[in-house]
Amino acid sequence: MMPNQADGKARVGMSRKRACDIQCTIPNPESPCEWCDEHDLSYRVEKLENALAESRTHYPPLRVGSSVAERLATPSSENRDGRLQSESSPSPTIPPSATESTQSPLTSIYTDVQPTYFPVRQNPVTGVPLAQYWYSRGIPLLSDRGHQYMHSKTGQASTVENIRAASCQSNLQSLVLPVCCSNRELWHLPPKETVEELALAFFKSPFQRDFPVLDTLLFGATIEEAYGFIDGIPSLSQAHSIACVSAVLSIINHLEPSGRPLSTRDRDVYAAKAECILGHMMTMETNLVSLQTVLMLQRYHLFNAQTERAALLHATACRMICALGGHTYQPPRHAGDEVTWAERQEYHLRTLFWLCYISDKDVTLRSGQPPLLTEEYCDLTIPGNYTGYFTQLQGLGETITSNKYHFHFHGNLGLCRLKEKIHRLLFSSHAFNLSDGELILRIRQLDEDLESWRLSIPLELRPKLSIPPMQAIPAQGSYTTLDIRGAHLQLEYHHLVIAIHTTVRRCGADNPDNKDLPDDLHSVIHSSCDLSLEASRSTISFLKSSPTVLSEQEFSDIVFYANLAAVSLFIDILAHPQNTHSHTAINYLSHAINITQGLSTPTSTQGELKRIQQTNRFIMELIRLGSCAIAKAERGCSKTDDVPS
Incomplete structure (x- = not known):
């Protein structure tokens, strides 16, 4: 086996060696190891570093608040309180120069730099049977x-x-925040009273009857959790809740609510915020609130005729529902109408499974893509308290606020x-x-x-x-x-x-x-x-x-x-x-x-x-x-x- 020689040039003062003779040894502290020198790796690394430094000069540095950068860079002993910091072993302190080139949705978002996309191979029949x-x-x-x-x-x-x-x-477009959004602005929401007014109109809208992605009591708790954040870095649950509320605000105008309307720019900004937070949070934790956020963003893109992006979010939702166990059926533990908070969450998760299953059949049959949720791997048992596709036509304007949970779906199962x-x-x-x-x-x-x-x-x-x-x-x-x-x-x-x-x-x-x-x-x-x-x-x-x-x-x-x-x-x-x-x-x-x-x-x-x-x-x-x-x-x-x- 002949040794590699960089750029085909012979090295001066060095005789040709056999591969078995080359070892990872360092002749002196100033020189690279023998193996790296033989393969000219130091030269290659130097070229890559120069190319990276040159590419950075074409983009302005990301604007990160100093106080936030310090909190993210310095290991904290307060990891037990659920804040958005790594729960793994403490890592070395990141120098200030490193934080200037670190992009995180938890700090700030500099949107003058447009994201780079890899080309997507287009199917000429995408979205068509x-x-x-x-x-x-x-x-x-x-x-x-x-x-x-x-x-x-x-x-x-x-x-x-x-x-x-x-x-x-x-x-195939991406949501981009139209302004340079600081850390505080990323977590900003309208006044709580406004959100509660819009939520009330939301639950009375035909959309909620046809697409019950939110539960009245559970979303009320989500609002409380979102507005529990005051300053600094939100906890995991607070971040999930803020993203969910933002996703709801992004589609609220499409439902013709009786509350105050939001401008198109505001809707797009809230959708961008939700996607930004969600993109980071999904690497940490998947839960019921984040699943609702994905489904809301899917509807946002459908409302904006972005069917391809909606299909991608649909795939994400299907994987999340299986990760949470929603594709399996868990019968009620007792025969009474009253349910515990945990049971209500389980029931709502099952409702979201059916929404994903119904949507999956439409995406599959319309696009020709393989299904993600199939009868072989999903329990399609109809819940006993399912009100039925036709029975639910009576009293659809009522909002369920009691602890009695009713299953109802838009599609015919x-x-x-x-x-x-x-x-x-x-x-x-x-x-x-x-x-x-x-x-x-x-x-x-x-x-x-x-x-x-x-x-x-x-x-x-x-x-x-x-x-x-x-x-x-x-x-x-x-x-x-x-x-x-x-x-x-x-x-x-x-x-x-x-x-x-x-x-x-x-x-x-x-x-x-x-x-x-x-x-x-x-x-x-x-x-x-x-x-x-x-x-x-x-x-x-x-x-x-x-x-x-x-x-x-x-x-x-x-x-x-x-x-x-x-x-x-x-x-x-x-x-x-x-x-x-x-x-x-x-x-x-x-x-x-x-x-x-x-x-x-x-x-x-x-x-x-x-x-x-x-x-x-x-x-x-x-x-x-x-x-x-x-x-x-x-x-x-x-x-x-x-x-x-």
């Missing part, structure tokens, strides 16, 4: 063959992929378990290796399961099989809670019909070069395609005819449903441009633009407005290409359709 993009035989529309297919049908170059990629990248089954049977890694017969058998099985679920819904809320295009528009302000929940179930039903039956376009993937499919298989494919197309048309019809009810639905949900239906209709236009339904499909795509444009309101956030603009550009490109395909087919320039639908 994989099934939408198969046009035939499992070939993705956004692939080389897919672009060739679109060009052969339309005679035009497509910018669909660029628009989708831009839409995905635009929301049966529907969530069906979503998990759909993803496992159709979108898992094993499912992509199924034969055509096995795939069709699973599609039929899931279709029967979906119909069984639909029939299990009470008649006043049961989703309709289809929505007529000229459905009457309900009067403004005449909707009820039943209407809102019914609208959610209707849209979810059509979503699952599309997700199940569009996978039939994977049939024939084993023989991509065989133009002709068996007649019976071709008939099955057309039958499933017809069902998915009817569900797509019904989705747009329902979105168009129910603007008042939809105002109570989540912004990201409406955008998703509109995109889902639009792409399904567009693929059918490409497959059958000469069909008389193609012109009708173009009209439906135009309605989809009107729907998303109608989501813009005076209270819309910048993220929502940007997402509306991106969605409209995307659908307008589908309209352009679809119209070109129809025009080309009508001119008789299109070749005979050699790609089965």
Whole structure:
């Protein structure tokens, strides 16, 4: 084995040595050890130190208060009181020069320096169901063959992929505090009376009914703990509580509270503070309060149409819920209504598990990513005092303040378990290796399961099989809670019909070069395609005819449903441009633009407005290409359709 020589230069006055002769010995105190000298490590370290010193000159030093720096730098004997200091063995005193280059959210935040990000590999179908993009035989529309297919049908170059990629990248942003925030400002909250007023409005809002991330009594204790901090460095529990209150303040305006509104800048600052504190605290301790903070920040990013960042926080929440044991079921210790404080915390943790589980099914089915919470590893036992998805529709405006704990969730738990089954049977890694017969058998099985679920819904809320295009528009302000929940179930039903039956376009993937499919298989494919197309048309019809009810639905949900239906209709236009339904499909795509444009309101956030603009550009490109395909087919320039639908 030959020794390494730095930069290929021979050393003067030193004979070549064998590797076995080189040892970690120091000839004299002024020289490096023999091994380091042989590998020229001292030179390499010197180069790295020079490069680091040069890079620091490009950035201003972080501003750290001297008193805070001293407290962080000097070991304290008061570690037992729970303050934010290391509980490990005392470390040597950090010199002042070291503290000047130490960045910690517990001291101060200098925000003139923008954070550095590593490039993220973008999936062109991020945030969009994989099934939408198969046009035939499992070939993705956004692939080389897919672009060739679109060009052969339309005679035009497509910018669909660029628009989708831009839409995905635009929301990968980080919250940055807009000002240089000192240590005291980082922990600052509004007056306690203001927070309590906003909290009261929060618990009476529809958001808390649909997404019970906070418990009235537990959050009251969180407020008390947060305002117990006066000066200096907060304790662990105080820091968690301040972050949780800040996260609640970041979304309070989206709930239309009766209290004092916060400016957009204030909301963003509180969200940034919560993320800043949370980023440091999660390395120390995971608890119920920090889990609530993560879920609140997830909703903040959803409200701002930052779905990718919300998905990352969702993954964090799922890991936290398992670390805390929320994925296991613990039956009540006694039959009485009154519960102890510890039991209330356990019950609320279980509520947060169900919120994470429900959200996980949506993220999984919409993005194609693997699930994080599955039936194999989670106890899905329904709690005995669960009020039920439909029973809770009575008296939803009441706030529970007694010690009696009620479980109630936004999503239908049966529907969530069906979503998990759909993803496992159709979108898992094993499912992509199924034969055509096995795939069709699973599609039929899931279709029967979906119909069984639909029939299990009470008649006043049961989703309709289809929505007529000229459905009457309900009067403004005449909707009820039943209407809102019914609208959610209707849209979810059509979503699952599309997700199940569009996978039939994977049939024939084993023989991509065989133009002709068996007649019976071709008939099955057309039958499933017809069902998915009817569900797509019904989705747009329902979105168009129910603007008042939809105002109570989540912004990201409406955008998703509109995109889902639009792409399904567009693929059918490409497959059958000469069909008389193609012109009708173009009209439906135009309605989809009107729907998303109608989501813009005076209270819309910048993220929502940007997402509306991106969605409209995307659908307008589908309209352009679809119209070109129809025009080309009508001119008789299109070749005979050699790609089965």
